[in-house]
Amino acid sequence: MRATRPRAVVAAVIACTFFVGFGGGVVFPILPNLGAVLGISSFMVGLILSANRFVRLVANAPAGALVDRIGTRKPFIAGLAIEGVATLGYNVAIEAAAPEAWFLLARVAWGLGSALVFATAYTITADVSEAKSRGTSMGFVRAGITFGFPAGLVLGGVVSDLYSVPVAFSVAAAFALVASGLAYAIVPETHATEAKSSVKPWEIDRSVPALTAGLVNFGLYFSYVGVLFSTLVVFLGERGIAVFGYTAQGTSGFLMAGTVLAGSVFMLVGGSLSDRVGARVPIVLAFLVAACAGFLVLSMAGSAAGLLAGCLLIGAGQGGVGGPLLALLADLTPGDRMGRATGTNNVLGDVGGGLGPLVGLPAVEAFGFVPVYAACAVLPLAAGVVLLVGVYSHTGSLNPQVDDAPAD
Structure with missing residues (x-):
């Protein structure tokens, strides 16, 4: 497979994950207001918006095992198609007698599709990239996935204002279905030439590299996606800080957008740096320190x-970790286990992102913002310790070199 246009394959994966991400974001600026019109309770709106993440918690590991069992091509195309059809389901929900049930079903389906896409996108990239360029490739793919969601937020807000809500949902679905067609036309099988019946659908990779990367991912998602995003608007209100005359809610939106943008940019920087330096661990540690700061x-x-400086540093830190961490996981994982390793990494990241708000909001009420944010500063440092312990126990070195990565 390595001889079959690897750059074209990676470019197709980036484009597909970017386009399909629209469906994840498009519903957020629409559903809260639409819920009131359709008679959907605020609790149900929250459940609908979170349903895809809850589904991924269950589906990530089986999706990774499926990839190792049957390969990457079919699950990747299927995942993209499922997300496209699920996004079209939003339009069905608008006209349905029980819209909340249809929206929930669509988000559940979207979660299943995204579990397949996430597991396959990183595995395809690991399969087709050489060790010396793997960090850059992983950074680009992760950035493509990340950019798709905020692009969907903009799409949902702007297109629904200019045209209508059904048009916004239809455009997002069209992009997802185009992504599925693009994958069908360009992305070959990269992972398995024949089905491996020995790989069970429920098998979870508990290897040291998978757990190490997953625990680092857990700490970052817990503090960044979980605690920061759920408490920032309250923090702004308490401190009385605003920009451009906006309320705390509007200001938090600007700051969150800044962290996402910084994260996306430094996903590319971190991966590329790890390739140039020829080592992943120092780059991951440097960006963990940035998140701590x-x-x-x-x-x-x-x-x-x-506030802006702090948010940009956090965004740069978590983004800069992504590319080299995934590349390190691919460097240390046998090719035929990469799907399951990716599944473990995704599960722990989603657990962290889900637990963050549950712990962060009550902790802020009980202890205040300074102790909670100080504790979040410790988490990246703890993740760095986990990284060093895990890498050393697996390789016998604190800083394995990219050139030492085994050839697939």
């Missing part, structure tokens, strides 16, 4: 400039 700055911030 960001939370410390945020905890002490008393102005909009301080």
Whole structure:
């Protein structure tokens, strides 16, 4: 497979994951207001918006095992198609007698599709990339996945205002279905030439590299997606900080967008740096320190400039970790186990992102923002320790070189 246009395959994966991400974001600016019109309770709106993540918690590991069992091509195409059909389901929900049930069903289906897409996208990239360029490739694919969601947010808000809600949903679905067609036309089988019946659908990769990468992912998602995103608007309100005359809600939106943008940019930077340096661990550690510094700055911030600096550091830190961490996982994992390893990594990341709000909001009420954000600053450092222990126990070196990665 390595001789079959690897750059074209990676480019197709990036485009597909970017386009399909629209369906994940398009519903967020629409459903809260639409829920009131359709008579959907605020609790049910929240459940609908979170349903895909809950589904992924269950589906990530089986999706990874499926990839190792039957290969990447069919699950990748199927996952993209499922997400496209699920996005069309939003339009069915609008006209249905029980819209909340149809929206929930569509989001559940979207979660299943995204579990397949996430497991296959990273595995395909690991399969077709050489060790010396794997960090860059992983960074680009992760950035494509990340950019798709905010692009969907913009699409949902702008197109629904200019045209209508059904048009916004239809456009997002069309992009997802085009992505499925693109994958069918370009992306070959990269992982398995024949089905492996010995790989069970429920098998979870508990190897040291998978658990190490997954625990680092857990810490970052817990503090960044979980605690920061769920508490930032309350923090702004308490400190009385605003920009451009917006309320705390509007200001938090700008700051969250800044963290996402910084994260996306540094996903590319981190992966490329790890390739140039020829080692993943120092780059991951450097960006973990950046995330730590960001939370410390945020905890002490008393102005909009301080808040922006803290959020940008946090975004850069979590983004910069992504590419080299996934490349390190691929370097240390046998090719025929990469699907399951990716599944473990995704499960632990989603668990962290889901637990963060459950722990963060009550902790802020009980202890205040400074102790909670200071604790979040410790998490990246703890993740760095986990990384060093895991890498050393598996390789006998604290800093394995890219050139030492086994050839697939």
